[in-house]
Every structure is written in C-alpha cells, then in structure tokens.
Amino acid sequence: MTRNVPRLAALAAIFLLVVARTASAQDITLTSRDGTVVLHGTLIQYDGEFYRIGTEYGPMTVDGEAVRCSGPGCPVPGEHVARIAMSGARSIATGLIPPLIEGYARQRGLHATRVIHDDSRFTYRLAAPDGPVLAEIAVQAGSTAEGFADLLAGEADIALASRPPNAADREAGPVATGRAQVLGLDAVVAVVAPGNPVTALRLDDLKGIFTGRIANWRELGGPDVAITAYARPDGTASAALLRARITEGPIGAGVKRLPGDKAIADAVAADPFAIGLTGYAHRGTARALGLTGDCGYPVWPTDAALKAGDYPLTVRLLAYRPARRLPRLARSLLDYLGSEAAQALLPRAGFVGQDIVTLPFAAEGPRLAHAIASAGRDVGLAELQRMVAELDGARRLSAGFRFDGGASGLDAGSRVNVDLLARRIAAGGFDGQELIFAGFSDAEGPAALNRRLSLERAEAVRRALAAALDGTAAERLAMRSVGFGELSPLACDDTPWGRRVNRRVEIWVRPQR
Amino acid sequence: MRLSERKLAILSGVFVAATMTAISQHGDQIVTNLAKMAGQPRQVVDTAARLDARSGAGVPSISRYPVRSQPLILPDPRRNVPRTSDTARMEAFALPQEAPEAVATPLTRRLDLSARTAALDTQRLSPPSDAELDLSRYGTPCQATLRADALPGAMVSLSLDAPCQARQRVTIRHGGLEFDTRTSAYGGLSLMVPALERQAAYSVYFGDGQSASATVTVPDGDDVDRVVLQWQGAVDLDLHALEFGAAEGSNGHVRPGAGRSPLHALRVGGGFLTELGDPGLDRPRLAEIYSLPHGTRTPEGAVRLMVAARSSAQSCGEPVEALTLRRTSGTVTERLAVSFRMPPCGEATQTLLLKNALQDLKIARN
Incomplete structure (x- = not known):
C-alpha cells in the first residue's frame, strides 16, 4: 500500500499536466461585437488596448475595443500589468537603459x-504612488547578436544593438532593419593607464598591437616593456568593430579577452603597460587615446567629437523594434528614449546624446591652428581670412554631416541629424537666425576642385534639410551654403579614415544680418 | 561679665555669620574637602560640587540637577552606536542619586535647616512631582532637543538630548535617509550623519511619539557625491566602492572595515564610508553611505560601486528589499528601490556580489 503512494503521486502529476495543457489558464475566446467572428487561442499579451493571442493561424493582434473576451485567460479590468522585454548589448543594457527607465518613471x-x-x-517594476504595479520591464544583458535573436524569436520586444544587423543575423531571419531608433552615442576607444605617457596613436599602431605585430612599447618609442593588450571576446560588437576597422583581419592570439568594457577599463587603469579597447562610456579611470596620423593632429574622443561624428570609431546605439505592434507601454517608453529629456540623462551615464547643442567660434582654437599650419601651397592667407570672416561670431552646431564614400548620399547618422535639426527648426528653435552650411573636403586633388566639391556637399545637406522641412518655417530663418574645400582639416589626410573625417559639412548659426 | 557675655554672643554671632559666608563662598572647596574626608571618589564629588555651586549653595535638591551632557567625544564615523565605554562613563555620572547624602548631610545637620526647609516644602511650596512637571529623573524637562552642526566633508554632527528616553530605540530621518539606533543610558545620542542637502533637516522619532528636529546649513553640501544603501532587518548588506580602477582588496577598495574617514578623504582624496544604525535592534533600519568629495585631491575617473550580500542561516534564500539614494553634483536625490534574493542556503555562508546594481560615480575635470 505504502509503495503505491509515489506511483499515485506521479500519476496525479501527469494528470494535472494533461489537464493544464488542455484547459490552460491562458485560454481565451474573442468574439466580435456583432458575434460574427470568433477567435480561440491562448493570450500572449494584453497591453490595455490590444490582445495578442496565439491561434491556430499563428499569433494575431486584435483591437480590444472591437471584441468581447471570455475564458480563464481574460485580463481582469484594472489589474492589467504591462510587460515588455529588452535584450541585447551588455553596455547598453547595464549602462544606458537603467538611468533611462528610471528617468521615464520619474517623468x-x-x-x-x-x-x-x-x-x-x-526587471524594472513601475508602480503608481498608491501601490498597484503598472508595468514590468525585463532587461537581458548579452550581446547585440543575442538581442537580434531574441527579437526574432519573439522573446524580446526591443533589441538593444551597438551595430545594425549583419549577414549572420539576417540569415537567422528577417530582422526589421527599418525600425531602428538611435538611443545615444558611444565609441570604441583605445585606453591606457592614467600614468602612461602615450597620448595618441596611429590607427596603424593599433592595428600592429592588436594583430600581435607590435608586442613591445619600445617599438612605439616607449620603454622596453611588453605590451599587454585587452579586447572583448569574439561575438561582441566591439570585437567585430576591432576586426573590421582596426586589425582588418584576425585578432592576435596574445590579446587578452575580458567579458565587459568596465572589466577592460579597470584592468588597464591598474597596469601602466597595458592598452585596451573599450567603450567611451565605460572607460572609467583609464585614459582614452587620440587617433593620429603622420601629420600629428590627433582626433580626440570627446563628447563634442562623438556628436559631430569627427571621431572615426563612434558607435550609434540602437533600439530595434519588431514588425508587430508593440504594447502601449513599449511605444511610450521608446518615445521617451528619443526625447530631449532622455538625451540629457546620457552624459551622466557616460554616453553622448544626440541632442543638438552649439559651440562658440572661440572653442575652435586647435582647428584654427591646424588650418594655419596646413595652409600654404594650395590654400593662402586670403582663403583663411574668408573663413574667419564668415564664421567669427557664429556658433557651430554639434551635429556633423558626412557622406557614404565619395557620393553625395548622406550616411545614416547624418540622416538622423537632418531629422533632429528639422524638428528643432519646426519648433522655432532657430527663428531669426541664419544657418551657414559650411562644406569641407580632404586635400586630395586640386584645391579649386575641392572647393567646388565641398560647396556641392553643403548644398546637398541644405537641400536634405529643406526637404525634411517641406516648406515649414522657411521664412523664419535664412540658409546659405559655402564651400571651404581643404581649408580646415580635423585629422591628417594621410589615412583613409582621416580623409573621411575631413570630408564633412558643418552648420554654423548666427543672427540674421 | 555681662559685657563679656554679650561680647561673646556678638563674637559667636559674627563667627557663625562668617562661617556661613565662608561656606556659601567656598562651598565647592568645603564640599570637596568633606568628601575627601569621607573618602568619596573624586570624580563624583567634583560633579556634585559644580552643580551645587551653580544652583546656589545649600539647596537640598542638588542631586536633581543634570550632569551637563556627556563629555565631548568625537563620534566614531564608522558605526554610530553608543560605545560601551561611553555607556559605562555615563552610568558613573548617574551616581548623583547617592551623592547628595555624602555632600548635603553634614551641612544641613550643622545648620539645622532640614526641619525648616521641610516645613517650607510641605506648607508653602508643596512642589508638584516630577511626573506632573514632565521632568526626567534628573529633574530636567523631558523635552527632547536635537542639535545639528556642520562638519567638513558635508557631514553633520547630531547631538540628541532626551533625558526621558534612556536606552530607547530612535529613528533618525533626513532627506530620504532613515535608520534606527538607540540612545545611551542617559537619553543622549551623538553621531555623525552625512548631509544629502545643503539646507539639511534632521528629525528623530521615538516609539512613544516624541520627536525632535534640527536644521543646519551645510556649506559644502553640494560638493560631495553620495550613494546610500539602506534596508530593514537582519540582513548583512554592505556597500563597496572600487575607486579609480583599484583592485579588490587594495587601498582604493573602500568597504566596511576599510571605510576611511571624512578627514582622510579631504587630506588624501577619494571617498569614505559611513555606517549608520544599530544592528543589535529588532528589525533595525540600517544604512551605509559612500561619500565622494569633489576635492582637488580626488583624481579624475570613475568609482565603481557594488553591493555585497552575505547570507546567514536565517537570511539565506530570502528576498531582500533595499532602497538606494543617489545625489551627485548637488542635484535632487534620486531614489530607486532594489530587490533581490539572498544566496541559497548551504553549509557555508555565501556572498552575493551585485556589480551592476549601482551606477558608477564619475569625476571629470576640465
């Protein structure tokens, strides 16, 4: 008799499982108001507006206003808790998302x-001040690839990515590439300990260090000590960028791998002979190096350089949404993430916002020095004086504009900047002002041609903005394009990345004269 | 003879008057000497004598006057729990109940004042009892008073005097910070609490509803970044700070047991840890605060913050609710509730390290 007890219990458990399968607590029936359409299925989600149910035809989204719900799975009015899930890149999930969700809750x-x-x-649990929980936002920190996979599998409502989907991601399924939203900016930076005398390296030196060709600081003019190099593991967006943009091939076997940006920054900060590749936002106490060329004008990773796209290893942090309709909470949260209030929270977390700020001409000292130093053969004093006359007294917008290759097609970041600027203008942000679209080029080819090319690019940006404005606000401000050619380089022209940084359009603002 | 008798009477009168004057003027000394003769401990007698002098010599109720608050001891910044040595000293002070016999008896007996003052007490004054007057057993008003003084490092020295709340649980609140501790045997409390506001308000609450509050302007209140971890109950939580790339266990690892002091932070740079609350209470509210002054000696960079949760046989596997407060660069304090589960029960105690629960503190120089 006693022997039968476990067997009985097992039987009962199986019975319960079977019953649970057949009459799940999530089962619902949705009936249209006129009674003509009836849908049976299991409730996947109810966001307070829409039912998302799994039916024999696949998952379907149904407007809650149009149907009556019956069955054990129906949401109880007033007890609805909105649930959304985010998954993706570790640095975004652990560094950027928490302050933004907390800011959203405060707002x-x-x-x-x-x-x-x-x-x-x-998981963030958001509750009304009087108690009831209204929303739960689950966050999973992994990698960009995992974020895309979770989005595809329906396990995440928002994928957090530090790069667009690549071929491998697309192979797994159709990641909706058109539905990305920029959360903020970060950059891959080379870091050293605060006491290390190196301040800037050439991209080629970095390539040498991370392929293993350069293994001793002596080869870079330092002491005779081995270099300890740190990078993120393969499979992370950071390692992918390292391979694509720096090593242009496999990463050296001697490079130590650490799981997170913070771990790399802390390991490097404690070792005067180490160098690491980490995120700008998480560099902590380690010191970020400038990128330089043979001409000796480094581009420094700073908030302003990231905003303007001047620093070549800038990374846009993206939120991807699925093709399906998102719950109301997710939509409202995504709206907030793009707002100026949210962008203003980013610097405290170490990231850079996309919000447009202006910088005075007086802050351009180093680049003026650079312009004067590189003037000469093709560019004379008269050209420099023309630029100063145009820009003195004006303020530079933080947003920079660049082009894909040599074409006059704006790159993705610049298209975002056009939209942001159009919104600012439509809201009256530049009423009574004159916007000067100042085009610059690299120094390849004759100066006259470069001046014409730079003016064409400036015109292209002005036209893109005019198209985005679609006639609104046109009479409230003036817009004018000028081409300065190779007059004011930001980086050395001896590398492809340096030339790309130099080919740009800046926007300067001054009161209308 | 009659003359000499009168002279004698006058002389003796003068003598008595002189004696009385001498006693009233040199009461302290006489009392001290008397006590010395009686072999009393010097400390107690000194106190009684001082009180006696202040209240006017010869008033019988000297014992009722308070021993003026505890000696000025700089509170221990790490754990602001009254220390046992303090308690012992305070109890030594509480002796005045016995002291009056030793001090007052010889005087009153010699001057034979007791009968007269007794008559005064009963017939004319009939003073109300301590309870009616709301007085403590030291004869002072029961009203609790709190004093707050600003100290460097945006710290505030709190002195609580609550004579009717000896050894009572007391809750201290300030700008979202909340913790429970205990008053001394004497109803006093002296501790150092971080300020989370420039205009800082502090309140203390006793179980019977009595309360007191104080405000103070903290001149450097906006120049210190602070992160507070607070929780309630017998859970062993600790706040750890790894300063400017410091490795665990190294000099820059600020933690309980290596919490540093505000003075160290101001002299050498870096931050310091303050532990508040008495873990010996029943379900106490406890708090740990990491403070990082923006001093010129603090280097540029980031401080990584971690929460360590050590499980015990009672707390293992249990859910924990904690509250974090964060105030940087003089902005509004941000609150965030944090919840997690203690490490599972097992044979050994386990420590859970939450590395991503708190945002870094960053110091940037321009």
Whole structure:
C-alpha cells in the first residue's frame, strides 16, 4: 500500500499536466461585437488596448475595443500589468537603459523598483504612488547578436544593438532593419593607464598591437616593456568593430579577452603597460587615446567629437523594434528614449546624446591652428581670412554631416541629424537666425576642385534639410551654403579614415544680418 | 561679665555669620574637602560640587540637577552606536542619586535647616512631582532637543538630548535617509550623519511619539557625491566602492572595515564610508553611505560601486528589499528601490556580489 503512494503521486502529476495543457489558464475566446467572428487561442499579451493571442493561424493582434473576451485567460479590468522585454548589448543594457527607465518613471510619476535576478538580468517594476504595479520591464544583458535573436524569436520586444544587423543575423531571419531608433552615442576607444605617457596613436599602431605585430612599447618609442593588450571576446560588437576597422583581419592570439568594457577599463587603469579597447562610456579611470596620423593632429574622443561624428570609431546605439505592434507601454517608453529629456540623462551615464547643442567660434582654437599650419601651397592667407570672416561670431552646431564614400548620399547618422535639426527648426528653435552650411573636403586633388566639391556637399545637406522641412518655417530663418574645400582639416589626410573625417559639412548659426 | 557675655554672643554671632559666608563662598572647596574626608571618589564629588555651586549653595535638591551632557567625544564615523565605554562613563555620572547624602548631610545637620526647609516644602511650596512637571529623573524637562552642526566633508554632527528616553530605540530621518539606533543610558545620542542637502533637516522619532528636529546649513553640501544603501532587518548588506580602477582588496577598495574617514578623504582624496544604525535592534533600519568629495585631491575617473550580500542561516534564500539614494553634483536625490534574493542556503555562508546594481560615480575635470 505504502509503495503505491509515489506511483499515485506521479500519476496525479501527469494528470494535472494533461489537464493544464488542455484547459490552460491562458485560454481565451474573442468574439466580435456583432458575434460574427470568433477567435480561440491562448493570450500572449494584453497591453490595455490590444490582445495578442496565439491561434491556430499563428499569433494575431486584435483591437480590444472591437471584441468581447471570455475564458480563464481574460485580463481582469484594472489589474492589467504591462510587460515588455529588452535584450541585447551588455553596455547598453547595464549602462544606458537603467538611468533611462528610471528617468521615464520619474517623468511619469511612478515608483521604480529594480529587481535583480543576476548580473545579466534585471526587471524594472513601475508602480503608481498608491501601490498597484503598472508595468514590468525585463532587461537581458548579452550581446547585440543575442538581442537580434531574441527579437526574432519573439522573446524580446526591443533589441538593444551597438551595430545594425549583419549577414549572420539576417540569415537567422528577417530582422526589421527599418525600425531602428538611435538611443545615444558611444565609441570604441583605445585606453591606457592614467600614468602612461602615450597620448595618441596611429590607427596603424593599433592595428600592429592588436594583430600581435607590435608586442613591445619600445617599438612605439616607449620603454622596453611588453605590451599587454585587452579586447572583448569574439561575438561582441566591439570585437567585430576591432576586426573590421582596426586589425582588418584576425585578432592576435596574445590579446587578452575580458567579458565587459568596465572589466577592460579597470584592468588597464591598474597596469601602466597595458592598452585596451573599450567603450567611451565605460572607460572609467583609464585614459582614452587620440587617433593620429603622420601629420600629428590627433582626433580626440570627446563628447563634442562623438556628436559631430569627427571621431572615426563612434558607435550609434540602437533600439530595434519588431514588425508587430508593440504594447502601449513599449511605444511610450521608446518615445521617451528619443526625447530631449532622455538625451540629457546620457552624459551622466557616460554616453553622448544626440541632442543638438552649439559651440562658440572661440572653442575652435586647435582647428584654427591646424588650418594655419596646413595652409600654404594650395590654400593662402586670403582663403583663411574668408573663413574667419564668415564664421567669427557664429556658433557651430554639434551635429556633423558626412557622406557614404565619395557620393553625395548622406550616411545614416547624418540622416538622423537632418531629422533632429528639422524638428528643432519646426519648433522655432532657430527663428531669426541664419544657418551657414559650411562644406569641407580632404586635400586630395586640386584645391579649386575641392572647393567646388565641398560647396556641392553643403548644398546637398541644405537641400536634405529643406526637404525634411517641406516648406515649414522657411521664412523664419535664412540658409546659405559655402564651400571651404581643404581649408580646415580635423585629422591628417594621410589615412583613409582621416580623409573621411575631413570630408564633412558643418552648420554654423548666427543672427540674421 | 555681662559685657563679656554679650561680647561673646556678638563674637559667636559674627563667627557663625562668617562661617556661613565662608561656606556659601567656598562651598565647592568645603564640599570637596568633606568628601575627601569621607573618602568619596573624586570624580563624583567634583560633579556634585559644580552643580551645587551653580544652583546656589545649600539647596537640598542638588542631586536633581543634570550632569551637563556627556563629555565631548568625537563620534566614531564608522558605526554610530553608543560605545560601551561611553555607556559605562555615563552610568558613573548617574551616581548623583547617592551623592547628595555624602555632600548635603553634614551641612544641613550643622545648620539645622532640614526641619525648616521641610516645613517650607510641605506648607508653602508643596512642589508638584516630577511626573506632573514632565521632568526626567534628573529633574530636567523631558523635552527632547536635537542639535545639528556642520562638519567638513558635508557631514553633520547630531547631538540628541532626551533625558526621558534612556536606552530607547530612535529613528533618525533626513532627506530620504532613515535608520534606527538607540540612545545611551542617559537619553543622549551623538553621531555623525552625512548631509544629502545643503539646507539639511534632521528629525528623530521615538516609539512613544516624541520627536525632535534640527536644521543646519551645510556649506559644502553640494560638493560631495553620495550613494546610500539602506534596508530593514537582519540582513548583512554592505556597500563597496572600487575607486579609480583599484583592485579588490587594495587601498582604493573602500568597504566596511576599510571605510576611511571624512578627514582622510579631504587630506588624501577619494571617498569614505559611513555606517549608520544599530544592528543589535529588532528589525533595525540600517544604512551605509559612500561619500565622494569633489576635492582637488580626488583624481579624475570613475568609482565603481557594488553591493555585497552575505547570507546567514536565517537570511539565506530570502528576498531582500533595499532602497538606494543617489545625489551627485548637488542635484535632487534620486531614489530607486532594489530587490533581490539572498544566496541559497548551504553549509557555508555565501556572498552575493551585485556589480551592476549601482551606477558608477564619475569625476571629470576640465
């Protein structure tokens, strides 16, 4: 008799499982108001507006206004908790998302609780001040590729990515590439300990260090000490960028791999002979190096350089949404993430916002020095005086504009900047001002041709902005294009990346005269 | 003879008057000497004598006057729990209940004042009892008073005097910070608390509803970044700070047991840890605060913050609710509730290290 007890229990468990399968607590029936359409299925999600149910035809989204719900899975009015899931790049998930969700909660007057599951998973619970939980936002920190996979599998509502989907991601399924939103900016930076005398390296030196060709500081003019190099593991967006843009091939076997940007920054900060590739936002106490060429004008990773796209290893942090309709909470959260209030929170977390700020001409000292030093053969004093006369007293917009290759097609970041600027203008942000579209080129080829090319690019940006404005606000401000050619380089012209940094359009603002 | 008798009477009168004057003027000394003769401990007698002098010699109720608050001891910045040595010293002070016999008896007996003052007490004054007057057993008003003084490092020295709340649990609140501790045997409390506002308000609450509050202007209140971790109950949580790339266990690893002091932070740079609350209480509210002054000696870079949770046989596997407060660059304090589960129960105690629960503190120089 006693022997039968476990067997009985097992039987009962199986029975319960079977029953649970057949009459799941999530089962619902949606009936249209006139009774003509009936849908049976399991409730996947109810966002307070729409039902998302799994049916024999596949998952479907149904407007809650148009149907009546019956069955055990129907949401209880007033007890609805909105749930969304995010997954993706570790640095975004752990560094950028928490302050933004907390900012969102503050703006909405909600109390936020961070429920920590482990170092890679946490959930924000947002509750009304009087108690009831209104929303739960689950965040999974992994890699960009995992984020895309989770989005594809329906396990995430938002993928957090530090790069667009690549061929491997697309192979797994159609990641909706048109539905990306820029959350903020970060950059891959080479870092050394605060006491290390190196301030800037050539991209080629970095290539040597991370392929293993350069293994001793002596080869870079330093002491005779071995270099300890750190990078992120393969499979991360950071390692992919290292291979694509720096080593242009496999990463050296001697390069030590650490799981996160913070771990790399901390390891490097503690070792005067180490160098690491980490995120600008998480560089911590380690010191970020400038990138230089043979001409000796480094481009420094600074907030302004990232905003303007001047620093070549700038990374746009993206949120991808699925093709399906998102719950109301997710839409409202994504709206917030793009708002100026959210962008203003980014610097405190170490990231750079895309919000447009202006910088005075007085802040352009180093580049003026650079312009004077590189003037001579093709560019004379008269040209320099023309530039100073145009720009003195004006303020430079932080947003920079660049082109894909030699074409006059704006790159993705610049298209975002056009939209942001159009919004600012439509809101009256530049009423009574004159916008000067100042085109610059690299120094390849004759100066006269470069001046014409730079003017064409400036015109292209002006036209793109005019198209985005679509006639609104045109009479409230003046717009004018000028081409300065190779007059004011930001980086050395002896490398492809340096030339790309130099081919740009800046926008300067001054009161209308 | 009659003359000499009168002279004698006058002389003795003068003598008595002179004696009385001498006693009233040199009461302190006489009392001290008397006590010395009686072999009393010097410390106690000194106190009684001082009180006696202040209240006017010969008033019988000298014992009721308070021993003026505890000696000025700089509070221990790490754990602001009254220390046992303090408690012992305060109890030594509480002796005045016995002291009056030793001090007052010889005087009153010699001057034979007791009968007269007794009559005064009962017939004319009939003073109300301590309870009616709301007085402590030291005869001072029961009203609790709190004093707050600003100290460098945006710290505030709190002195609580609550004579009727000896050894009572007390909750201290300030700008979202909240913790429980205990008053001394004497109803006093002296501790150092970080300021989370430039115009800082502090309140103390006792179980019976009594409260007191104080405000203070903290001149450097906006120049210190602070992160608070606070929780309630017998859970062993600790705040750790790895300063400017420091490795765990190294000099720059600020943690309980290596918490540093505000003075160290101001002299050498870096931050310091303050632990508040008495873990010996039942379900106490406890807090740990990491402070990072923006001093010129603090280098540029980031401080990584971690929460360490050590499980015990009671707390293992249990859910924990904590609250974090964060105030940087003089902005509004941000609150965030944090919840997690203690490490699972096992044979050994386990420590859970939450590395991503708190945002870094950053110091940038331009």
